[in-house]
Amino acid sequence: MATNEPEHEHREEEEAGANEDEDTGAQVAPIVRLEEVAVTTGEEDEDAVLDLKSKLYRFDKDANQWKERGAGTVKLLKHKTTGKIRLVMRQSKTLKICANHFVKPGMSVQEHVGNEKSCVWHARDFADGELKDELFCIRFASIENCKTFMQNFKEVAEAEEEKEESKDASDAAGLLEKLTVEETKTEEKTEEKPVEKVKTEVEADEKKKSETEKAVEEKKTEEAGSSP
Secondary structure: OOOOHHHHHHHHHHHHHHHHHOOOOOOOOOOOOOOOOOOOOOOOOEEEEEEEEEEEEEEEOOOOEEEEEEEEEEEEEEEOOOOOEEEEEEEOOOOOEEEEEEOOOOOOEEEOOOOOOEEEEEEEEOOOOOOEEEEEEEEOOOHHHHHHHHHHHHHHHHHHHHHHHHHHHHHHHHHHHHHHHHHHHHHHHHHHHHHHHHHHHHHHHHHHHHHHHHHHHHHHHHHHHHOO
């Protein structure tokens, strides 16, 4: 005899499942309430001039070999107030700083020998919390990205050098102007001295002449008084 029990049981399971999916309207409060925390990176006052994914290496002098610093994003950041530009790179997962230094006048970047996707440069880096002389090598996913990085790096270094030369020229002009003013004052003072000297000499001559004339008159008077 055929039985309807499996179908009946299946129907009951569907009804039970439907009842479980129904919204009862109950609200469960979270056990722990998490509050948003503002995270500062130190880049809030800067604008990104360049932003490229890459892998960074530093040369270990003691071991005489390249050591990986991390893979992430390298940026050239321009300060909104001072206009200074620094290079910053962070690891993609931990956000740990791999490189952190200003791009200064005289700095240069060169293609790494044998690899068109890599380039090298020297810098006084502050990534570890103290200034260190570092030799960096950075590798990009494409030759185009490497060329873009090198071009931007060179342009920034050249612009900083022009600023420094302009400042030096301005300082030199200011110093020259100050020296010119001081020389003018010295000349004016020097010109005044001969006049005072001549005046003093004239007064001395007149005084001497007056004393001589007075002595002559006195002598004449004495001679006149002694004559019979």
